[in-house]
Amino acid sequence: MSVYPDSSTAYAVFGELFTILTADEEFTERLRDADLTLRLVQTKPDCVIHVTPDQVRLGDDAPEDASVTIKMSCDTAHRLWSGTLLMPAAVALGKVRIKGKVAKVLELVPILQPAFDRYPQLVAAQGLVDGAAK
Protein backbone atom coordinates (compact mmCIF):
# COMPACT_ATOMS: atom_id res chain seq x y z
CA MET A 1 0.00 0.00 0.00
CA SER A 2 1.35 3.44 -0.95
CA VAL A 3 2.24 5.86 1.81
CA TYR A 4 0.57 8.76 0.03
CA PRO A 5 -3.12 8.22 -0.77
CA ASP A 6 -3.34 10.93 -3.43
CA SER A 7 -1.43 13.68 -5.22
CA SER A 8 -2.82 16.51 -3.11
CA THR A 9 -1.40 14.96 0.07
CA ALA A 10 1.96 14.47 -1.65
CA TYR A 11 2.00 18.09 -2.83
CA ALA A 12 1.13 19.29 0.66
CA VAL A 13 4.10 17.49 2.20
CA PHE A 14 6.78 17.70 -0.51
CA GLY A 15 5.81 21.19 -1.64
CA GLU A 16 6.16 22.43 1.92
CA LEU A 17 9.40 20.49 2.37
CA PHE A 18 11.07 22.30 -0.52
CA THR A 19 9.60 25.62 0.55
CA ILE A 20 11.41 25.09 3.87
CA LEU A 21 14.61 24.30 2.01
CA THR A 22 14.43 27.35 -0.23
CA ALA A 23 14.15 29.46 2.92
CA ASP A 24 17.53 28.08 3.99
CA GLU A 25 20.35 30.34 2.78
CA GLU A 26 22.98 27.62 2.65
CA PHE A 27 20.76 25.54 0.37
CA THR A 28 19.89 28.37 -2.02
CA GLU A 29 23.50 29.55 -2.10
CA ARG A 30 24.63 26.07 -3.13
CA LEU A 31 22.00 25.99 -5.86
CA ARG A 32 23.19 29.36 -7.17
CA ASP A 33 26.89 28.46 -6.98
CA ALA A 34 26.36 25.24 -8.89
CA ASP A 35 23.85 26.82 -11.27
CA LEU A 36 21.34 24.14 -10.31
CA THR A 37 17.64 23.90 -10.92
CA LEU A 38 15.85 20.74 -9.82
CA ARG A 39 12.87 18.95 -11.28
CA LEU A 40 11.55 16.19 -9.06
CA VAL A 41 9.25 13.76 -10.79
CA GLN A 42 7.58 11.55 -8.21
CA THR A 43 5.17 8.78 -9.12
CA LYS A 44 2.46 6.75 -7.38
CA PRO A 45 0.83 9.22 -6.85
CA ASP A 46 2.09 11.82 -9.35
CA CYS A 47 3.84 14.80 -7.82
CA VAL A 48 6.05 17.13 -9.87
CA ILE A 49 8.11 19.82 -8.17
CA HIS A 50 10.41 22.42 -9.76
CA VAL A 51 12.96 24.08 -7.48
CA THR A 52 15.11 27.14 -8.17
CA PRO A 53 16.93 29.28 -5.59
CA ASP A 54 14.02 31.71 -5.77
CA GLN A 55 10.88 29.62 -5.89
CA VAL A 56 9.16 26.26 -5.75
CA ARG A 57 6.60 25.49 -8.43
CA LEU A 58 4.25 22.52 -8.35
CA GLY A 59 2.32 20.35 -10.80
CA ASP A 60 1.29 22.04 -14.04
CA ASP A 61 3.21 25.18 -13.03
CA ALA A 62 6.49 23.25 -12.86
CA PRO A 63 8.62 23.98 -15.97
CA GLU A 64 9.95 21.05 -17.99
CA ASP A 65 13.54 22.26 -18.13
CA ALA A 66 15.95 21.86 -15.24
CA SER A 67 19.66 21.17 -14.92
CA VAL A 68 18.88 18.06 -12.86
CA THR A 69 15.91 15.70 -13.01
CA ILE A 70 15.31 13.29 -10.15
CA LYS A 71 12.78 10.52 -10.57
CA MET A 72 11.43 8.24 -7.86
CA SER A 73 8.18 7.00 -6.35
CA CYS A 74 6.54 8.84 -3.47
CA ASP A 75 7.17 5.74 -1.33
CA THR A 76 10.90 5.94 -2.05
CA ALA A 77 10.86 9.68 -1.31
CA HIS A 78 9.14 8.93 1.99
CA ARG A 79 11.80 6.36 2.93
CA LEU A 80 14.62 8.75 1.98
CA TRP A 81 13.24 11.67 3.97
CA SER A 82 12.41 9.36 6.88
CA GLY A 83 16.02 8.19 6.94
CA THR A 84 15.16 4.50 6.44
CA LEU A 85 16.75 4.44 2.97
CA LEU A 86 20.09 6.04 2.20
CA MET A 87 20.61 7.85 -1.10
CA PRO A 88 23.59 5.72 -2.31
CA ALA A 89 21.63 2.52 -1.69
CA ALA A 90 18.52 3.96 -3.37
CA VAL A 91 20.58 4.87 -6.43
CA ALA A 92 22.40 1.54 -6.53
CA LEU A 93 19.09 -0.32 -6.35
CA GLY A 94 17.59 1.80 -9.12
CA LYS A 95 14.97 3.28 -6.78
CA VAL A 96 16.13 6.78 -7.65
CA ARG A 97 17.20 7.97 -11.08
CA ILE A 98 19.15 11.18 -11.51
CA LYS A 99 19.94 12.89 -14.79
CA GLY A 100 22.10 15.98 -15.13
CA LYS A 101 24.77 17.35 -12.81
CA VAL A 102 24.92 14.18 -10.74
CA ALA A 103 27.95 15.08 -8.62
CA LYS A 104 26.49 18.49 -7.73
CA VAL A 105 23.25 16.91 -6.55
CA LEU A 106 25.03 14.43 -4.30
CA GLU A 107 26.95 17.32 -2.75
CA LEU A 108 23.59 18.78 -1.68
CA VAL A 109 22.64 15.75 0.43
CA PRO A 110 24.63 16.73 3.56
CA ILE A 111 22.97 20.16 3.75
CA LEU A 112 19.40 18.87 3.59
CA GLN A 113 19.21 18.43 7.38
CA PRO A 114 16.56 21.15 7.94
CA ALA A 115 14.21 19.22 5.68
CA PHE A 116 15.04 15.86 7.30
CA ASP A 117 14.26 17.44 10.67
CA ARG A 118 10.86 18.78 9.59
CA TYR A 119 9.68 15.82 7.48
CA PRO A 120 8.15 13.78 10.36
CA GLN A 121 6.03 16.78 11.42
CA LEU A 122 4.83 17.41 7.88
CA VAL A 123 3.85 13.77 7.47
CA ALA A 124 2.07 13.75 10.81
CA ALA A 125 0.18 16.94 9.90
CA GLN A 126 -1.33 15.10 6.95
CA GLY A 127 -2.43 12.22 9.15
CA LEU A 128 0.13 9.80 7.77
CA VAL A 129 1.73 7.58 10.39
CA ASP A 130 4.45 4.95 9.79
CA GLY A 131 3.91 4.88 6.09
CA ALA A 132 0.11 4.59 5.99
CA ALA A 133 -2.91 6.88 6.17
CA LYS A 134 -4.75 6.84 9.49
Place this chain on the structure above:
Amino acid sequence: MTATTVRAEPAETDLNFDQIPRSVQRFVDEVRDFAQGVLAPRAVRLDQQAAEEFDWEVIQAGHDIGLTRALLPRELGGLGVGVLGLAMAMEELAAADPGIALAFGATMLGQTPVLLTGDPDLQQRYLSDFAGPRAVLACNAVAEEEAGSDLVIPQHFPDARMRTTLRRDGDGYRLNGHKRFITNGAVATFSAVYANLEGHPGATGLTCVIVPLDAPGVRRGDVLDKMGYRNCLGSELWFDDVHVPARDVVGGECQGAAINVAQGNMARSSVAAISTGIARHALDLAVHWAGERVQGGKLLREHQMTARRLADMAVDVDAARLLYQRAAVKVDTQLPAPEREPAMAKLFADRVAVETASTAVALMGSRGYMRSYGLEKVLRDSFGTRIFEGTPEALALAITDCLYRDDDDDDF
Protein backbone atom coordinates in the same frame (compact mmCIF):
# COMPACT_ATOMS: atom_id res chain seq x y z
CA MET B 1 -1.43 -12.10 -29.49
CA THR B 2 0.19 -9.19 -27.71
CA ALA B 3 2.39 -6.97 -29.82
CA THR B 4 5.76 -6.09 -28.28
CA THR B 5 6.99 -2.57 -28.79
CA VAL B 6 10.69 -2.29 -29.52
CA ARG B 7 12.20 0.98 -28.38
CA ALA B 8 13.71 3.16 -31.06
CA GLU B 9 16.02 5.65 -29.42
CA PRO B 10 15.52 9.28 -30.46
CA ALA B 11 18.44 11.18 -31.94
CA GLU B 12 20.80 12.48 -29.27
CA THR B 13 20.85 16.22 -28.89
CA ASP B 14 22.28 16.65 -25.44
CA LEU B 15 25.93 15.71 -25.91
CA ASN B 16 28.51 18.39 -26.39
CA PHE B 17 32.08 17.15 -26.55
CA ASP B 18 33.38 20.71 -26.86
CA GLN B 19 32.56 21.13 -23.20
CA ILE B 20 35.21 18.81 -21.82
CA PRO B 21 36.37 20.66 -18.68
CA ARG B 22 39.85 22.18 -18.91
CA SER B 23 41.01 20.23 -15.85
CA VAL B 24 40.02 16.98 -17.57
CA GLN B 25 41.75 17.94 -20.80
CA ARG B 26 44.91 18.87 -18.89
CA PHE B 27 44.90 15.48 -17.19
CA VAL B 28 44.44 13.66 -20.50
CA ASP B 29 47.30 15.67 -22.04
CA GLU B 30 49.52 14.73 -19.11
CA VAL B 31 48.58 11.06 -19.47
CA ARG B 32 49.39 11.20 -23.20
CA ASP B 33 52.86 12.58 -22.44
CA PHE B 34 53.37 9.84 -19.85
CA ALA B 35 52.12 7.12 -22.23
CA GLN B 36 54.28 8.17 -25.15
CA GLY B 37 57.32 9.29 -23.16
CA VAL B 38 57.55 6.67 -20.41
CA LEU B 39 55.37 3.74 -21.38
CA ALA B 40 55.74 3.30 -25.15
CA PRO B 41 59.55 3.01 -25.20
CA ARG B 42 59.52 0.05 -22.81
CA ALA B 43 56.22 -1.67 -23.71
CA VAL B 44 57.65 -4.34 -26.05
CA ARG B 45 60.51 -5.19 -23.69
CA LEU B 46 58.17 -5.52 -20.71
CA ASP B 47 55.81 -7.67 -22.77
CA GLN B 48 58.57 -10.17 -23.51
CA GLN B 49 59.65 -10.61 -19.89
CA ALA B 50 58.56 -13.56 -17.74
CA ALA B 51 54.91 -13.47 -16.68
CA GLU B 52 55.77 -12.66 -13.05
CA GLU B 53 57.77 -9.51 -13.88
CA PHE B 54 56.06 -6.27 -12.89
CA ASP B 55 57.34 -2.74 -13.40
CA TRP B 56 56.58 -0.83 -10.20
CA GLU B 57 58.63 2.08 -11.54
CA VAL B 58 56.04 2.68 -14.29
CA ILE B 59 53.20 2.28 -11.81
CA GLN B 60 54.85 4.80 -9.46
CA ALA B 61 55.28 7.26 -12.35
CA GLY B 62 51.60 6.80 -13.25
CA HIS B 63 50.61 7.26 -9.61
CA ASP B 64 52.60 10.50 -9.51
CA ILE B 65 50.37 11.99 -12.24
CA GLY B 66 47.20 10.76 -10.54
CA LEU B 67 46.35 7.56 -12.41
CA THR B 68 45.47 5.63 -9.25
CA ARG B 69 43.17 8.36 -7.94
CA ALA B 70 41.68 9.85 -11.11
CA LEU B 71 38.17 8.62 -10.37
CA LEU B 72 38.16 9.62 -6.70
CA PRO B 73 36.44 12.91 -5.84
CA ARG B 74 38.61 15.84 -4.79
CA GLU B 75 37.44 15.70 -1.18
CA LEU B 76 39.05 12.24 -0.97
CA GLY B 77 42.28 13.51 -2.46
CA GLY B 78 41.39 12.40 -5.98
CA LEU B 79 41.36 14.23 -9.29
CA GLY B 80 37.60 14.01 -9.86
CA VAL B 81 37.94 13.77 -13.64
CA GLY B 82 34.82 11.62 -13.93
CA VAL B 83 34.32 8.60 -16.13
CA LEU B 84 34.86 10.66 -19.31
CA GLY B 85 38.28 11.85 -18.13
CA LEU B 86 39.17 8.37 -16.98
CA ALA B 87 38.11 6.76 -20.25
CA MET B 88 40.05 9.28 -22.35
CA ALA B 89 43.12 8.58 -20.18
CA MET B 90 42.63 4.85 -20.74
CA GLU B 91 42.67 5.35 -24.51
CA GLU B 92 45.98 7.23 -24.24
CA LEU B 93 47.53 4.53 -22.05
CA ALA B 94 46.26 1.65 -24.20
CA ALA B 95 47.66 3.27 -27.34
CA ALA B 96 51.05 2.73 -25.70
CA ASP B 97 50.40 -0.36 -23.59
CA PRO B 98 46.99 -1.79 -22.63
CA GLY B 99 48.51 -3.95 -19.89
CA ILE B 100 49.55 -0.92 -17.86
CA ALA B 101 46.19 0.73 -18.67
CA LEU B 102 44.50 -2.31 -17.18
CA ALA B 103 46.65 -2.25 -14.03
CA PHE B 104 45.28 1.25 -13.34
CA GLY B 105 41.79 0.36 -14.60
CA ALA B 106 41.54 -2.67 -12.30
CA THR B 107 42.53 -0.46 -9.39
CA MET B 108 39.64 1.87 -10.14
CA LEU B 109 37.34 -1.14 -10.48
CA GLY B 110 38.29 -2.17 -6.95
CA GLN B 111 37.69 1.37 -5.71
CA THR B 112 34.24 1.67 -7.32
CA PRO B 113 32.15 -0.33 -4.78
CA VAL B 114 33.68 1.73 -1.96
CA LEU B 115 32.81 4.92 -3.83
CA LEU B 116 29.27 3.75 -4.63
CA THR B 117 28.42 3.11 -0.97
CA GLY B 118 28.92 6.71 0.00
CA ASP B 119 30.11 5.30 3.35
CA PRO B 120 32.64 7.88 4.70
CA ASP B 121 34.24 5.37 7.10
CA LEU B 122 34.85 2.77 4.38
CA GLN B 123 36.09 5.47 2.01
CA GLN B 124 38.49 6.89 4.56
CA ARG B 125 39.94 3.50 5.48
CA TYR B 126 40.41 2.15 1.96
CA LEU B 127 40.76 5.14 -0.36
CA SER B 128 42.99 7.58 1.51
CA ASP B 129 46.21 5.68 0.62
CA PHE B 130 45.70 6.53 -3.04
CA ALA B 131 46.32 10.19 -2.23
CA GLY B 132 49.65 9.38 -0.53
CA PRO B 133 53.12 9.48 -2.08
CA ARG B 134 53.57 5.71 -2.55
CA ALA B 135 51.83 3.89 -5.40
CA VAL B 136 49.22 1.37 -4.27
CA LEU B 137 46.91 -0.76 -6.39
CA ALA B 138 43.55 -2.45 -5.81
CA CYS B 139 41.66 -5.25 -7.52
CA ASN B 140 38.19 -6.65 -8.00
CA ALA B 141 37.56 -10.37 -7.51
CA VAL B 142 34.50 -11.82 -9.23
CA ALA B 143 35.47 -14.70 -11.58
CA GLU B 144 35.76 -18.24 -10.30
CA GLU B 145 36.57 -21.66 -11.73
CA GLU B 146 32.95 -22.41 -12.61
CA ALA B 147 31.38 -18.95 -12.58
CA GLY B 148 32.40 -16.23 -15.02
CA SER B 149 29.66 -14.67 -17.13
CA ASP B 150 27.11 -16.15 -14.72
CA LEU B 151 28.18 -13.45 -12.28
CA VAL B 152 27.80 -10.69 -14.89
CA ILE B 153 24.30 -11.58 -16.11
CA PRO B 154 21.78 -11.14 -13.25
CA GLN B 155 19.29 -13.55 -14.86
CA HIS B 156 21.88 -16.32 -14.41
CA PHE B 157 22.35 -15.76 -10.67
CA PRO B 158 19.92 -18.48 -9.44
CA ASP B 159 21.79 -21.17 -11.41
CA ALA B 160 25.33 -19.82 -10.98
CA ARG B 161 27.82 -22.40 -9.73
CA MET B 162 29.50 -19.95 -7.41
CA ARG B 163 31.69 -21.41 -4.68
CA THR B 164 32.97 -18.40 -2.71
CA THR B 165 30.83 -18.03 0.39
CA LEU B 166 30.27 -15.59 3.20
CA ARG B 167 29.08 -17.00 6.52
CA ARG B 168 27.79 -14.94 9.45
CA ASP B 169 30.12 -15.33 12.42
CA GLY B 170 29.60 -13.33 15.59
CA ASP B 171 29.72 -9.64 14.77
CA GLY B 172 31.29 -10.29 11.39
CA TYR B 173 31.62 -12.89 8.66
CA ARG B 174 33.91 -15.68 7.43
CA LEU B 175 34.96 -15.68 3.80
CA ASN B 176 35.93 -18.91 2.02
CA GLY B 177 36.64 -19.57 -1.63
CA HIS B 178 38.89 -19.22 -4.62
CA LYS B 179 38.90 -16.48 -7.25
CA ARG B 180 40.58 -16.80 -10.66
CA PHE B 181 41.99 -14.48 -13.34
CA ILE B 182 42.17 -11.49 -11.00
CA THR B 183 44.03 -8.53 -12.52
CA ASN B 184 46.37 -7.02 -9.89
CA GLY B 185 45.64 -9.96 -7.56
CA ALA B 186 49.38 -10.44 -7.08
CA VAL B 187 50.18 -6.82 -6.28
CA ALA B 188 47.04 -5.14 -4.88
CA THR B 189 46.70 -3.86 -1.33
CA PHE B 190 43.00 -4.71 -1.07
CA SER B 191 40.32 -6.37 -3.14
CA ALA B 192 36.60 -5.96 -3.56
CA VAL B 193 35.45 -9.59 -3.32
CA TYR B 194 32.06 -10.95 -4.34
CA ALA B 195 30.79 -13.89 -2.30
CA ASN B 196 27.46 -15.64 -1.88
CA LEU B 197 25.87 -15.35 1.55
CA GLU B 198 25.39 -18.88 2.86
CA GLY B 199 21.88 -20.25 2.56
CA HIS B 200 21.11 -18.48 -0.73
CA PRO B 201 21.03 -20.58 -3.92
CA GLY B 202 23.48 -19.89 -6.75
CA ALA B 203 24.59 -16.30 -6.51
CA THR B 204 21.29 -14.86 -5.26
CA GLY B 205 22.97 -13.90 -1.99
CA LEU B 206 25.74 -12.04 -3.80
CA THR B 207 27.47 -9.74 -1.33
CA CYS B 208 30.45 -7.46 -1.86
CA VAL B 209 33.12 -7.20 0.84
CA ILE B 210 36.42 -5.35 1.00
CA VAL B 211 39.36 -7.53 2.01
CA PRO B 212 42.92 -6.34 2.76
CA LEU B 213 45.15 -8.83 0.94
CA ASP B 214 47.51 -9.14 3.89
CA ALA B 215 44.67 -10.40 6.13
CA PRO B 216 45.19 -13.80 7.79
CA GLY B 217 43.81 -16.57 5.55
CA VAL B 218 44.36 -14.73 2.25
CA ARG B 219 46.76 -16.40 -0.15
CA ARG B 220 47.87 -15.06 -3.53
CA GLY B 221 48.22 -17.83 -6.14
CA ASP B 222 50.67 -18.10 -9.01
CA VAL B 223 50.80 -15.39 -11.65
CA LEU B 224 49.05 -16.59 -14.80
CA ASP B 225 51.00 -16.75 -18.06
CA LYS B 226 48.79 -14.79 -20.45
CA MET B 227 48.70 -14.34 -24.24
CA GLY B 228 48.47 -10.55 -23.95
CA TYR B 229 48.23 -7.78 -21.33
CA ARG B 230 51.50 -9.15 -20.01
CA ASN B 231 52.46 -5.88 -18.31
CA CYS B 232 49.78 -6.37 -15.68
CA LEU B 233 49.59 -9.43 -13.50
CA GLY B 234 46.64 -11.81 -13.37
CA SER B 235 46.55 -14.31 -10.55
CA GLU B 236 44.41 -16.43 -8.29
CA LEU B 237 43.26 -15.44 -4.82
CA TRP B 238 42.45 -17.95 -2.08
CA PHE B 239 40.36 -17.12 0.98
CA ASP B 240 40.58 -19.59 3.83
CA ASP B 241 38.22 -18.68 6.67
CA VAL B 242 39.10 -15.00 6.38
CA HIS B 243 37.45 -12.81 9.03
CA VAL B 244 35.50 -9.92 7.49
CA PRO B 245 34.23 -7.27 9.93
CA ALA B 246 30.62 -6.19 9.34
CA ARG B 247 31.80 -2.64 8.54
CA ASP B 248 33.65 -3.99 5.47
CA VAL B 249 30.47 -5.30 3.84
CA VAL B 250 29.64 -2.94 0.98
CA GLY B 251 26.04 -1.73 0.97
CA GLY B 252 24.74 -4.59 3.15
CA GLU B 253 24.07 -8.30 2.74
CA CYS B 254 22.78 -9.49 -0.64
CA GLN B 255 23.32 -6.09 -2.28
CA GLY B 256 26.18 -7.41 -4.42
CA ALA B 257 24.10 -7.87 -7.57
CA ALA B 258 23.13 -4.20 -7.76
CA ILE B 259 26.68 -3.09 -6.96
CA ASN B 260 28.17 -5.52 -9.49
CA VAL B 261 25.85 -4.31 -12.25
CA ALA B 262 26.45 -0.63 -11.41
CA GLN B 263 30.20 -1.24 -11.31
CA GLY B 264 30.11 -3.00 -14.70
CA ASN B 265 28.08 -0.24 -16.29
CA MET B 266 30.58 2.34 -15.00
CA ALA B 267 33.61 0.32 -16.16
CA ARG B 268 32.54 -0.62 -19.68
CA SER B 269 33.12 2.80 -21.25
CA SER B 270 36.70 2.71 -19.94
CA VAL B 271 37.24 -0.80 -21.30
CA ALA B 272 35.83 0.36 -24.64
CA ALA B 273 38.37 3.17 -24.47
CA ILE B 274 41.17 0.63 -23.97
CA SER B 275 40.00 -1.20 -27.09
CA THR B 276 39.91 2.11 -28.94
CA GLY B 277 43.49 2.81 -27.86
CA ILE B 278 44.60 -0.62 -29.09
CA ALA B 279 42.91 -0.03 -32.45
CA ARG B 280 44.44 3.45 -32.69
CA HIS B 281 47.91 2.03 -32.09
CA ALA B 282 47.41 -0.56 -34.84
CA LEU B 283 46.11 2.13 -37.20
CA ASP B 284 49.11 4.39 -36.45
CA LEU B 285 51.55 1.59 -37.29
CA ALA B 286 49.68 0.70 -40.48
CA VAL B 287 49.43 4.34 -41.61
CA HIS B 288 53.13 4.85 -41.02
CA TRP B 289 54.06 1.70 -42.93
CA ALA B 290 51.69 2.29 -45.85
CA GLY B 291 53.03 5.84 -46.14
CA GLU B 292 56.62 4.79 -46.71
CA ARG B 293 56.54 1.29 -48.23
CA VAL B 294 56.79 1.22 -52.02
CA GLN B 295 55.45 -1.72 -54.02
CA GLY B 296 54.60 -1.81 -57.72
CA GLY B 297 56.34 1.54 -58.12
CA LYS B 298 54.10 3.49 -55.73
CA LEU B 299 53.40 3.87 -52.05
CA LEU B 300 51.16 1.23 -50.47
CA ARG B 301 48.62 3.89 -49.48
CA GLU B 302 48.20 4.75 -53.16
CA HIS B 303 46.95 1.26 -53.93
CA GLN B 304 43.16 1.37 -53.90
CA MET B 305 42.68 -1.77 -51.82
CA THR B 306 45.09 -0.55 -49.15
CA ALA B 307 43.58 2.94 -49.16
CA ARG B 308 40.14 1.44 -48.56
CA ARG B 309 41.44 -0.64 -45.68
CA LEU B 310 43.12 2.36 -44.05
CA ALA B 311 40.00 4.48 -44.47
CA ASP B 312 37.78 1.79 -42.93
CA MET B 313 40.15 1.42 -39.99
CA ALA B 314 40.20 5.18 -39.40
CA VAL B 315 36.40 5.39 -39.50
CA ASP B 316 36.11 2.47 -37.08
CA VAL B 317 38.53 4.04 -34.59
CA ASP B 318 36.66 7.35 -34.66
CA ALA B 319 33.29 5.60 -34.29
CA ALA B 320 34.59 3.55 -31.36
CA ARG B 321 35.85 6.75 -29.70
CA LEU B 322 32.53 8.55 -30.17
CA LEU B 323 30.61 5.60 -28.73
CA TYR B 324 32.77 5.32 -25.61
CA GLN B 325 32.73 9.10 -25.07
CA ARG B 326 28.94 9.16 -25.38
CA ALA B 327 28.73 6.29 -22.90
CA ALA B 328 31.09 8.03 -20.47
CA VAL B 329 29.13 11.30 -20.63
CA LYS B 330 25.94 9.35 -19.91
CA VAL B 331 27.58 7.59 -16.97
CA ASP B 332 28.81 10.92 -15.60
CA THR B 333 25.35 12.46 -15.83
CA GLN B 334 23.04 9.64 -14.79
CA LEU B 335 22.58 7.68 -11.61
CA PRO B 336 22.41 4.76 -11.67
CA ALA B 337 24.78 4.44 -14.63
CA PRO B 338 22.97 3.41 -17.81
CA GLU B 339 23.39 -0.11 -19.13
CA ARG B 340 22.79 0.35 -22.85
CA GLU B 341 25.38 2.90 -24.02
CA PRO B 342 28.43 1.43 -22.22
CA ALA B 343 27.52 -2.08 -23.42
CA MET B 344 27.16 -0.85 -27.01
CA ALA B 345 30.45 1.05 -26.82
CA LYS B 346 32.32 -1.97 -25.50
CA LEU B 347 30.76 -4.44 -27.94
CA PHE B 348 31.74 -2.23 -30.88
CA ALA B 349 35.19 -1.15 -29.72
CA ASP B 350 36.25 -4.69 -28.77
CA ARG B 351 35.40 -5.85 -32.28
CA VAL B 352 37.18 -2.86 -33.85
CA ALA B 353 40.34 -3.59 -31.83
CA VAL B 354 40.61 -7.17 -33.10
CA GLU B 355 39.71 -6.30 -36.68
CA THR B 356 41.99 -3.26 -36.88
CA ALA B 357 44.95 -5.10 -35.38
CA SER B 358 44.39 -8.03 -37.71
CA THR B 359 44.15 -5.79 -40.79
CA ALA B 360 47.27 -3.89 -39.73
CA VAL B 361 49.22 -7.16 -39.46
CA ALA B 362 48.05 -8.10 -42.95
CA LEU B 363 49.14 -4.70 -44.31
CA MET B 364 52.60 -4.90 -42.75
CA GLY B 365 53.19 -8.46 -43.92
CA SER B 366 56.23 -10.17 -42.39
CA ARG B 367 57.08 -7.17 -40.24
CA GLY B 368 53.64 -7.28 -38.69
CA TYR B 369 54.37 -10.86 -37.70
CA MET B 370 57.74 -10.12 -36.05
CA ARG B 371 57.82 -9.57 -32.29
CA SER B 372 60.37 -6.75 -32.52
CA TYR B 373 57.99 -4.46 -34.48
CA GLY B 374 55.40 -4.46 -31.71
CA LEU B 375 52.34 -5.04 -33.89
CA GLU B 376 51.98 -8.73 -33.05
CA LYS B 377 51.74 -7.60 -29.39
CA VAL B 378 48.90 -5.27 -30.36
CA LEU B 379 47.08 -8.20 -32.02
CA ARG B 380 47.55 -10.41 -28.95
CA ASP B 381 46.39 -7.62 -26.64
CA SER B 382 43.32 -6.93 -28.79
CA PHE B 383 41.71 -10.24 -27.81
CA GLY B 384 41.84 -9.50 -24.08
CA THR B 385 39.16 -6.85 -23.84
CA ARG B 386 36.63 -9.25 -25.39
CA ILE B 387 36.87 -11.33 -22.24
CA PHE B 388 36.76 -9.04 -19.21
CA GLU B 389 33.86 -6.79 -18.14
CA GLY B 390 31.43 -8.64 -20.38
CA THR B 391 32.00 -10.95 -23.32
CA PRO B 392 30.33 -10.05 -26.65
CA GLU B 393 27.63 -12.60 -25.85
CA ALA B 394 26.90 -11.10 -22.40
CA LEU B 395 26.89 -7.58 -23.86
CA ALA B 396 24.52 -8.61 -26.63
CA LEU B 397 22.07 -9.95 -24.04
CA ALA B 398 22.29 -6.70 -22.07
CA ILE B 399 21.75 -4.52 -25.15
CA THR B 400 18.86 -6.60 -26.45
CA ASP B 401 17.25 -6.54 -23.02
CA CYS B 402 17.38 -2.72 -23.14
CA LEU B 403 15.63 -2.74 -26.53
CA TYR B 404 12.61 -4.40 -24.96
CA ARG B 405 12.61 -2.45 -21.72
CA ASP B 406 10.72 0.74 -21.07
CA ASP B 407 12.26 2.78 -18.26
CA ASP B 408 8.85 4.23 -17.48
CA ASP B 409 7.64 0.74 -16.57
CA ASP B 410 10.26 0.34 -13.86
CA ASP B 411 8.84 -0.12 -10.41
CA PHE B 412 10.49 2.73 -8.53
